[in-house]
Amino acid sequence: MISKMNETVHYLKSKIPFEPQIGIILGTGLNDLAAAVEQSIEIPYEEIPGFVKSTAPSHQGKLIAGYISDMPLLMLQGRFHFYEGYNMQEVTYPIRIFKLLGVKYLFVTNAAGSLNPAMKPGSLVMLSDHINMMGTNPLIGLNMDDFGERFPSMHEPYSLILQDIARSFSKSNNIDLYEGVYCAVTGPSLETKAECKLFASLGADLVGMSTVPEVIVAKHSNMDVLAISVVTNLSNIFHSEAHSQEEIRDNAKKASVNLIKIIKNILYELYQKEK
Ligand code: HPA
Numbered sequence: 001m002i003s004k005m006n007e008t009v010h011y012l013k014s015k016i017p018f019e020p021q022i023g024i025i026l027g028t029g030l031n032d033l034a035a036a037v038e039q040s041i042e043i044p045y046e047e048i049p050g051f052v053k054s055t056a057p058s059h060q061g062k063l064i065a066g067y068i069s070d071m072p073l074l075m076l077q078g079r080f081h082f083y084e085g086y087n088m089q090e091v092t093y094p095i096r097i098f099k100l101l102g103v104k105y106l107f108v109t110n111a112a113g114s115l116n117p118a119m120k121p122g123s124l125v126m127l128s129d130h131i132n133m134m135g136t137n138p139l140i141g142l143n144m145d146d147f148g149e150r151f152p153s154m155h156e157p158y159s160l161i162l163q164d165i166a167r168s169f170s171k172s173n174n175i176d177l178y179e180g181v182y183c184a185v186t187g188p189s190l191e192t193k194a195e196c197k198l199f200a201s202l203g204a205d206l207v208g209m210s211t212v213p214e215v216i217v218a219k220h221s222n223m224d225v226l227a228i229s230v231v232t233n234l235s236n237i238f239h240s241e242a243h244s245q246e247e248i249r250d251n252a253k254k255a256s257v258n259l260i261k262i263i264k265n266i267l268y269e270l271y272q273k274e275k
Pocket of ligand 1: 111112113114187190191207208209232233234235248
C-alpha cells in the first residue's frame with residue numbers, strides 16, 4: 001500500500017507544479033464547480049497509477065488541480081463508492097494521496113435524500129455530524145501510524161471554524177444553508193420506508209451513500225473537514241412514487257449555484273488567513 005501510494009504521489013508531483021492546500025470532492029450533479037477552477041490541470045483517473053476507475057453515472061473520473069480564489073487545490077470529479085464494489089481502502093485512497101501531497105482542508109460535497117421535511121429538494125445542508133450505517137469502517141486493518149492514531153477521535157468530525165465561515169457567509173448573502181446529520185448507507189438499493197423512519201428516529205436529517213468513509217480517513221490524518229449535501233429528493237417516507245435519476249441530477253444542478261458561491265468564499269477566507 002505504501003509503495004503504491006509513493007508511486008501515485010511521485011506521478012502527481014511530476015504533473016502538478018504547486019502544493020495543494022485544499023481537497024474537494026464533487027458529488028453527483030455538482031460538476032459546475034469544476035468549471036470554477038483556474039489554471040486547471042486535468043488528469044483522468046486512468047492515467048494515475050494506483051487509482052481505480054469511477055463507474056457511477058454522471059461522475060467523470062478525473063483529478064483537477066488548480067486554483068479557486070487563489071487557493072491551490074485538488075478536486076476529485078467523480079468519487080469511488082463502496083456500492084461500486086471497491087473496498088474501503090480503494091474508496092478512500094484519494095484522501096490519503098491528498099494528505100501526502102500537503103492537503104490540510106477537505107471539502108466534501110454529495111447528493112443526499114432528505115429525512116427532514118424542512119430540507120426540501122434543492123436545499124443545501126451543511127453536515128454537523130454523521131451516523132455510519134455502512135456496517136464497516138475504512139480504518140479497519142493495520143493502523144497506518146504515519147497518518148494517524150489507531151483510535152482517532154470523532155468528537156468533532158466537521159470543523160467548527162469552517163462551519164462558522166460557511167454559516168456567516170450564507171446568512172449575509174441570503175443563502176439558505178441548513179445544518180443536519182448525515183446517515184451513510186452502502187446502497188445501491190435505496191432505503192425502505194421502515195429504514196427511513198429508523199434513521200430519522202436516530203436523529204438523521206439526510207441519507208446518502210458516500211462521504212462518511214472519506215471523512216473518517218481525513219480525520220484520521222488530522223485534516224479539517226467541511227461537508228455540504230445537496231438534497232436531491234425527499235426520502236420515501238414522504239411520498240409514494242419513486243424518484244428518477246434525472247430528478248436527482250436536476251435538483252443537484254439547481255443547488256450547485258449557491259454551493260459554488262459558498263465554497264469560493266470559504267477558499268477566499270482561508271487564503272486571507274493562511275497567506
Ligand atoms: N438515499 C440514498 N442516497 C441518496 C438518496 C437517497 O434518497 N438521494 C441521493 N443519494
